Amino acid sequence: xxxxxxxxxxxxxxxxxxxxxxxxxxxxxxxxxxxxxxxxxxxxxxxxxxxxxxxxxxxxxxxxxxxxxxxxxxxxxxxxxxxxxxxxxxxxxxxxxxxxxxxxxxxxxxxxxxxxxxxxxxxxxxxxxxxxxxxxxxxxxxxxxxxxxxxxxxxxxxxxxxxxxxxxxxxxxxxxxxxxxxxxxxxxxxxxxxxxxxxxxxxxxxxxxxxxxxxxxxxxxxxxxxxxxxxxxxxxxxxxxxxxxxxxxxxxxxxxxxxxxxxxxxxxxxxxxxxxxxxxxxxxxxxxxxxxxxxxxxxxxxxxxxxxxxxxxxxxxxxxxxxxxxxxxxxxxxxxxxxxxxxxxxxxxxxxxxxxxxxx
Amino acid sequence: xxxxxxxxxxxxxxxxxxxxxxxxxxxxxxxxxxxxxxxxxxxxxxxxxxxxxxxxxxxxxxxxxxxxxxxxxxxxxxxxxxxxxxxxxxxxxxxxxxxxxxxxxxxxxxxxxxxxxxxx
Numbered sequence: 001x002x003x004x005x006x007x008x009x010x011x012x013x014x015x016x017x018x019x020x021x022x023x024x025x026x027x028x029x030x031x032x033x034x035x036x037x038x039x040x041x042x043x044x045x046x047x048x049x050x051x052x053x054x055x056x057x058x059x060x061x062x063x064x065x066x067x068x069x070x071x072x073x074x075x076x077x078x079x080x081x082x083x084x085x086x087x088x089x090x091x092x093x094x095x096x097x098x099x100x101x102x103x104x105x106x107x108x109x110x111x112x113x114x115x116x117x118x119x120x121x122x123x124x125x126x127x128x129x130x131x132x133x134x135x136x137x138x139x140x141x142x143x144x145x146x147x148x149x150x151x152x153x154x155x156x157x158x159x160x161x162x163x164x165x166x167x168x169x170x171x172x173x174x175x176x177x178x179x180x181x182x183x184x185x186x187x188x189x190x191x192x193x194x195x196x197x198x199x200x201x202x203x204x205x206x207x208x209x210x211x212x213x214x215x216x217x218x219x220x221x222x223x224x225x226x227x228x229x230x231x232x233x234x235x236x237x238x239x240x241x242x243x244x245x246x247x248x249x250x251x252x253x254x255x256x257x258x259x260x261x262x263x264x265x266x267x268x269x270x271x272x273x274x275x276x277x278x279x280x281x282x283x284x285x286x287x288x289x290x291x292x293x294x295x296x297x298x299x300x301x302x303x304x305x306x307x308x309x310x311x312x313x314x315x316x317x318x319x320x321x322x323x324x325x326x327x328x329x330x331x332x333x334x335x336x337x338x339x340x341x342x343x344x345x346x347x348x349x350x351x352x353x354x355x356x357x358x359x360x
Numbered sequence: 361x362x363x364x365x366x367x368x369x370x371x372x373x374x375x376x377x378x379x380x381x382x383x384x385x386x387x388x389x390x391x392x393x394x395x396x397x398x399x400x401x402x403x404x405x406x407x408x409x410x411x412x413x414x415x416x417x418x419x420x421x422x423x424x425x426x427x428x429x430x431x432x433x434x435x436x437x438x439x440x441x442x443x444x445x446x447x448x449x450x451x452x453x454x455x456x457x458x459x460x461x462x463x464x465x466x467x468x469x470x471x472x473x474x475x476x477x478x479x480x
């Protein structure tokens with residue numbers, strides 16, 4: 001049986017793949033404003049912009065101050081299949097251009113979009129992976145309206161869940177108490193993301209994101225994990241499962257799994273593959289650093305959105321003294337205890353009749 | 361063995377029977393062109409049995425280990441978990457083996473059920 005198929009294949013393509021930053025956020029959150037600020041940066045002059053709009057007539061692209069030949073409008077963004085085709089075609093056209101003309105891509109999604117299908121294209125399509133790499137997902141959150149939007153619009157919750165960076169906009173319009181409440185809610189949904197104020201940190205934070213891969217060591221944020229692990233109390237010495245204070249009404253549920261003992265490679269990958277196969281649609285985000293028994297000096301970083309995972313990356317060294325395996329899940333109606341039980345089962349069984357993961 | 365334990369074994373066997381034929385597509389893409397490998401939950405029976413055997417040996421539970429291996433080596437058993445549950449249900453297990461195995465079988469099978477969207 002060919003398992004570990006959950007991971008997208010590393011194409012072995014050029015390390016100089018063009019980074020793509022995905023800019024998402026609900027309608028009116030301030031994506032286009034942030035995009036314009038980014039594009040005014042001299043360092044980003046060689047940026048191609050892809051704009052995925054909703055509806056017959058695109059508007060956002062008219063609001064972006066950028067050279068028209070470097071901007072592509074992806075129409076009918078509400079249809080996942082259409083956007084995937086459009087996106088591939090647009091990226092193919094960019095890749096065929098003069099070398100060096102484009103140094104990075106910013107993809108602005110429609111505010112109504114579930115970003116997962118777009119991310120899947122960027123993470124899994126071999127043609128795209130050969131020339132491009134997903135650098136980061138930035139979700140702009142309108143501080144003034146976000147609480148209501150998150151309560152009513154499932155897509156907005158997913159946009160927060162898949163983010164590497166949550167960029168708060170319009171913070172000057174809300175009271176400190178509201179901002180604290182919103183921050184807690186965002187942390188509840190996605191404790192791993194970097195949370196920033198668009199007015200203060202947008203450019204200084206986002207520019208370095210183009211330079212790093214999403215699965216770099218630095219992308220496993222130790223502080224982010226600790227921040228999450230202590231939600232609801234200090235983690236125990238052996239199993240630091242921590243869960244958000246209460247299940248949200250939308251079923252979004254965050255939890256972590258920590259293992260002090262190294263994990264067997266085959267058992268770990270089989271477990272992850274089975275989990276993604278059974279509940280892929282409900283794994284909004286999975287991120288972790290794993291101590292594999294067979295490779296004690298090289299931690300494995302995993303990073304997934306729903307059923308698709310980036311090719312696992314074996315790091316050269318551990319980023320800190322902490323060598324525990326730490327996995328954070330953002331899920332929808334997934335039973336964390338069942339997930340842990342299955343991990344234990346695959347760690348303690350002895351049969352090894354499964355395939356092998358990616359080369360290291 | 362108690363009647364309640366036999367009843368629990370029957371419940372777990374029924375639950376697993378309902379789930380065993382269901383397909384899981386490992387690594388399938390959702391329309392992005394990736395192909396998956398289709399398996400059934402039945403394919404995981406030997407993994408569960410192997411896990412239970414490893415635990416029984418690690419925790420020195422020879423009666424439980426013997427019951428798991430009663431039909432033969434795990435790799436030769438077509439329906440290792442259903443056979444094990446049938447043996448308990450039909451009273452072929454010692455009280456010690458049943459008391460040790462049933463909570464673990466219950467936790468594992470119900471975890472499969474919850475992850476597969478069937479709480480039994």
